[in-house]
Amino acid sequence: MPRFPDSPTSALIHAASKGGKQHDKRSADAEQRAAGRSSVTREDLEGPYPGALDTDWSGVDAFSTPERDVDHDPSEGAQHDPTQPGPGQRWSTWRSVAKGQRGPDPLPEWVVTRDAAIDTELGILKTGKEADAFLVERAVPAGASSDGGPDLALDQAATRCLLVAKRYRSLEHGQFHRGSEYTEGRTVRRTRDQRAMEDRKSAWGRAVSATQWADAEFVALREAWSAGAPVPYPVQIDGTEVLMEFIGTEETDDLGRTQAVAAPRLTRVRPSDDLLESYWEQLTHGMSVLARLGFAHGDLSPYNILADGERLVIIDLPQVVDLAANPFSSDVLLRDCRTVCDWFTARGLDVDADALFADLLAQAF
Template identity: 30%
Template sequence: MKTPPRLQPLVEEGLIDEVMRQLMSGKEATVYVVRCGDEIRCAKVYKEANQRSFHQAVAYQEGRRVKNSRQARAMEKGTRFGKKMAEEVWQNAEVDALYRLAAAGVTVPTPYVCFEGVLLMDLVTDAQGNAAPRLNDVEFDHDKALQFHAKLLREVILMLNAGVIHGDLSEYNILVDEQGPVIIDLPQAIDAAGSSVAASMLERDVTNLANFFGTFAPELIGSQYGKEIWNLYEAGTLTPDYPLTGKVPAPTEPVDVDAVINEIEVARLEEEDRIRRQLEQQS
C-alpha cells in the first residue's frame, strides 16, 4: 500500500521497510502492519489531541512529570509548545509503561521505538500467524472464562507491583494470542504511587474484567477483587500467586464524599469511552 505521510519519516530513517496494510483505526490511533527487515511488526500512529476522544483528564496526568521546568510551565499554561510537550509525555507514557511492564514479566507487546508520534512494536498474532483477536471477539465457556480471569488478575498484580495501573483495562484492549491474553493500549497508564485516584482506577479495571467474564461465569459479578488487591498492595503483602477470594470486610471509616464524586466522574468518562468503542466495533 502507499506509505501514509506519518510513517514516511520512519521509512526514511530505515526503521520501516514496507507498510503492508492498515490493521485498525480508532479514535486514539491508527495501527498499520509493517515489515522491518525480516520481521513483521505494527506501527501505532497516535492521532492529534483534537482528533482523539479519550479524555486526558487530571486523573490520568497526575504523577506524570517532566524534568525541564520550562517545559512544565508551558504545559501548565497550555501554550503551543506546552501542548506539543504534553503530546510527547502522553505518547512516551505508553513506551515507558511497555518497557517497565515487560521487565516485570507482564505479557505486553515488545516496543522498539517511538519516533515522530509513531510507536513501533511487535505484532501480536494467533496460532496461525494472523493478527490476534481482541478478548471481546473470543468465544468462552464457564471454565475458560474463569481461567482467563485468573490469568488477567495475575497480570494486574504484576503491573501493580511494578507501580503501574492500566487505567482503561477492558475486553477491548486485551488481545489473545496462542499463549493467552496480551495487554495493550497503555498511553493512559497511571503511576500507582503518584496518583490520588490509583485505588479507584485499579478497582475499575478489575471490575471491568469481572463484568466481562461474568457473562460466562456469573459468580464473578459483584466480586471485590479490585479492593482486595489494593488492600494487599497497601499492606505490602501482594504477590502474583496470593490466593485471592474476591471478598473484603465491610468498611468502617467515614465516606470521603469528594473521592466518591471524583470516582463517579471518572466512571462517566469511562462509560462514554466504552460505548464509543462498541460503536466502532459495530461499524
C-alpha cells in the same frame, strides 16, 4: 521521525462492500502483481471501529493519508532497486533513536536491528481516540549487503518481523478528553516541559502534551515487559510513534499469499470453561505485576486485551495511572476491576471485583 513517503494504497488492504462481501478495487493486472505478496484482509483487522478503512484522513495532521490511485503500479516504467526503499517504505529507524528509546534487554531474537532493513507499511490495523495503529514489516531485502554494525551478531537469523506502529495524534485531532484524570501526578524530566504542558495555548506546550501519551505507554510497556507482565514487547519509540510487537499469526491462502491475522480481542472470543479459568489467572497475574510496579492500567476492558490462542496479552497502556501520586488512582483501579470481572462473571466464572481490588491495593502498597 522518518515518515513513510506517499504511495499507492496498499494492495494488501481489501475494502468491504455494503453487502458484507470483499470488494477488490484492483485491476486484474494488479491482482496478478500482488500474488505472492503478504496481505491483510479486512476480517483480519481487529478493533471496535468498523469504519477505519473508509476514514477520510486528509485533514489529520501527520497521520493524514492522501488520496491514492490503487491501480497504479510504482514499478511500471521504472527500474526499482529492491534493496532501496520504495513507495510506502523507509529505512529502519532502529539506529536513528537513542539507546534509551529502544526496548529493554534481553532483546528478543525476532527483533530485526540491521541497518539494511527496510520498514514497509502494510495498512491500518485500528483507529483509536488518541492514536492509530498500523501494521509494519521490518525486513532485510534479499541481496542487501551486510552492515557490520555492532548488533549484527544478535540478529543473524532475524531478517524479518511484523510490528505495530502506534502513532499518536496531536491534541487538535485527538478525541481523548479525559486526560487530566490520568495525567494527574505525572511529571516530566525537564521543568521547562512541565511548565509548557500547563500552558495549552503555546505551540511547545501542545507538542509536549502530544508526546506524553506515547512516552507514558512506552515506559509502561518497558517496565511491565521486564517484570513479566503479558504485554507486547516495546521495540522503540521515535517522537509520537511507538513500535511494538505484533500479536497474531501469519497464514497462507490458496494463492500462496501470506496474511497477517491479528489476535482477536477478548470480547470476541468464547473460551471453554478451562480456558476461561486460565484467562482469569493470566489477567490477574498481569494486573498484579502492574500493581507491584505502582501502576493501574486505567482503561482495562475486554477491548484492550488480546486472546492470542491460549494466552492473553494486555494492550493500550498510554493512560497508566500512578497509584501513589494520582488522587483518582483508587477509583480508576476499581473501575478496571469491575469492568473485567463483569465480563468473566457474564461467562459463568465466579469472580469478585471488590476482592480483586483489595488484593491489588495490598500488592501495590
